[in-house]
Amino acid sequence: xYTQALDTHGKEPVPSPAAEAAGLAARFQxxxxxxxxxxxxxxxxxxxxxxxxRQISQxxxxxxxxxxxxxxxxxxxxxxxxxxxxIAKVQDEGGHGMYLYSAAETLGVARADLIxxxxxxAAKYSSIFNYPTLTWADIGAIxxxxxxxxxxxxxxICRCSYGPYAxxxxxxxxxxxxxxxxxxxxxxxxxxxxxxxxxxxxxxxNRWWWPSLMMFGPSDxxxxxxxxxxxxxxxxxxxxxxxxxFVDITVPQAHFLGLTIPDNELRWDEAAGxxxxxxxxxxxxxxxxxxxxxxxxxxxxxxxxAHEAGRWVREAAAAHAARERARQAAAAAAGERHGG
Amino acid sequence: xxxxxxxFEVFIRSRSxxxxxxxxxxxxxxxRMAVEHARDVYTRRQEGVSIWVVRSADIIASDPxxxxxxxxxxxxxxxxxxxFYAIPDEVKNL
Numbered sequence: 001x002y003t004q005a006l007d008t009h010g011k012e013p014v015p016s017p018a019a020e021a022a023g024l025a026a027r028f029q030x031x032x033x034x035x036x037x038x039x040x041x042x043x044x045x046x047x048x049x050x051x052x053x054r055q056i057s058q059x060x061x062x063x064x065x066x067x068x069x070x071x072x073x074x075x076x077x078x079x080x081x082x083x084x085x086x087i088a089k090v091q092d093e094g095g096h097g098m099y100l101y102s103a104a105e106t107l108g109v110a111r112a113d114l115i116x117x118x119x120x121x122a123a124k125y126s127s128i129f130n131y132p133t134l135t136w137a138d139i140g141a142i143x144x145x146x147x148x149x150x151x152x153x154x155x156x157i158c159r160c161s162y163g164p165y166a167x168x169x170x171x172x173x174x175x176x177x178x179x180x181x182x183x184x185x186x187x188x189x190x191x192x193x194x195x196x197x198x199x200x201x202x203x204x205x206n207r208w209w210w211p212s213l214m215m216f217g218p219s220d221x222x223x224x225x226x227x228x229x230x231x232x233x234x235x236x237x238x239x240x241x242x243x244x245x246f247v248d249i250t251v252p253q254a255h256f257l258g259l260t261i262p263d264n265e266l267r268w269d270e271a272a273g274x275x276x277x278x279x280x281x282x283x284x285x286x287x288x289x290x291x292x293x294x295x296x297x298x299x300x301x302x303x304x305x306a307h308e309a310g311r312w313v314r315e316a317a318a319a320h321a322a323r324e325r326a327r328q329a330a331a332a333a334a335g336e337r338h339g340g
Numbered sequence: 341x342x343x344x345x346x347x348f349e350v351f352i353r354s355r356s357x358x359x360x361x362x363x364x365x366x367x368x369x370x371x372r373m374a375v376e377h378a379r380d381v382y383t384r385r386q387e388g389v390s391i392w393v394v395r396s397a398d399i400i401a402s403d404p405x406x407x408x409x410x411x412x413x414x415x416x417x418x419x420x421x422x423x424f425y426a427i428p429d430e431v432k433n434l
Contacts, residue, residue, distance in 0.1 A: 039404070041401065041403070041404045042404050043404070043405075088384075091380075091384065092384065095380070095381050095384060098366060098381045099364055099381070102364045102365045102366060103364075105347065105365065106365075110344065111344070111367060112344045167364075168364070171363075175384075175385075314345070314369075317345070317369035317370075317373060318345060318369050320369065320370075321345075321369040321370040321373075324370060325370075
């Protein structure tokens with residue numbers, strides 16, 4: 001669910017002249033321009049492949065790490081209903097990670113290598129998950145704002161030129177809507193509750209608003225990959241366009257809740273038919289991406305611990321499967337001898 | 341990683357009367373685990389009534405580079421389609 005343009009640190013891939021000479025690149029671009037989907041075994045320029053591997057795997061990692069801040073509240077959800085809903089949501093995030101790893105693997109990378117990149121800290125994931133979930137209202141704010149921003153980012157990727165990614169996104173977007181609505185409903189109940197509950201809802205909005213806006217990635221002026229990704233139809237709208245859409249639909253929702261957007265400079269621009277926000281503190285975004293957010297170390301340690309704790313299960317299952325295969329092969333060989 | 345679980349392709353029949361359709365892939369130690377994982381990954385909202393899994397390595401696919409040789413011959417055989425035949429309007433039920 002959580003794509004983010006994290007393209008501030010990758011190296012710009014360079015097109016291969018040999019492929020261009022062969023005319024393959026031109027044919028590829030013509031297919032993309034004609035809105036044809038590119039499928040795994042089709043020829044594609046290596047930079048396109050590498051860009052997709054990076055983007056899809058970062059997206060998958062974000063889903064997996066995204067299970068942590070919400071999982072934090074499963075045992076403390078305020079009712080059985082909220083607990084069941086939260087478990088279902090966290091399970092969906094795990095599922096989304098699986099769809100995306102599976103899409104990335106069609107590009108010729110091994111899942112084990114992608115996971116290794118996450119655990120070693122070499123791969124990026126969405127900066128938003130490096131913030132802590134301090135109160136129950138944070139679970140509401142995450143569903144409403146973080147999933148809301150993710151949906152805004154992800155709907156256009158359903159039309160991505162790469163077939164497996166587009167198909168995974170269609171599946172994910174269908175499931176996201178529940179995530180956002182359950183989050184808004186949590187906020188609604190708190191906003192209509194006691195003074196303490198309203199304060200808690202406002203506090204969550206205060207803490208999640210700016211990080212949610214940062215989820216759309218650096219501003220267009222600083223986004224190095226946007227133009228190429230648009231030519232390849234991996235990306236359909238710029239970071240700033242999507243961020244603006246998100247602000248325009250979310251501000252009225254906050255008003256409905258009776259909550260205040262934590263931005264003194266926020267104002268309605270009548271001529272543009274849009275809200276104008278104050279400046280985003282990009283130094284915070286870059287600090288979090290570099291590993292210095294409130295929870296970066298904790299998140300990676302949790303993933304590493306889970307991976308290590310599950311090692312014996314993976315090894316036992318593989319050993320069991322190997323023994324079964326050997327047993328079946330022996331039985332088949334004995335059957336042949338007997339029959340012959 | 342030598343001991344990585346193999347990749348399986350997953351096919352789901354969404355309801356009786358429809359064909360199984362490819363939905364994605366997953367890793368599992370063996371076929372039985374692949375079915376169980378497919379249940380969790382691909383049918384959390386009653387998307388299926390039946391699951392097929394097959395080792396990805398066992399799938400034999402046509403080569404996109406040979407797509408023209410394979411599929412081009414059908415392109416000029418419009419006479420395989422009913423609309424190829426001009427039938428007077430007054431003839432009914434044809």
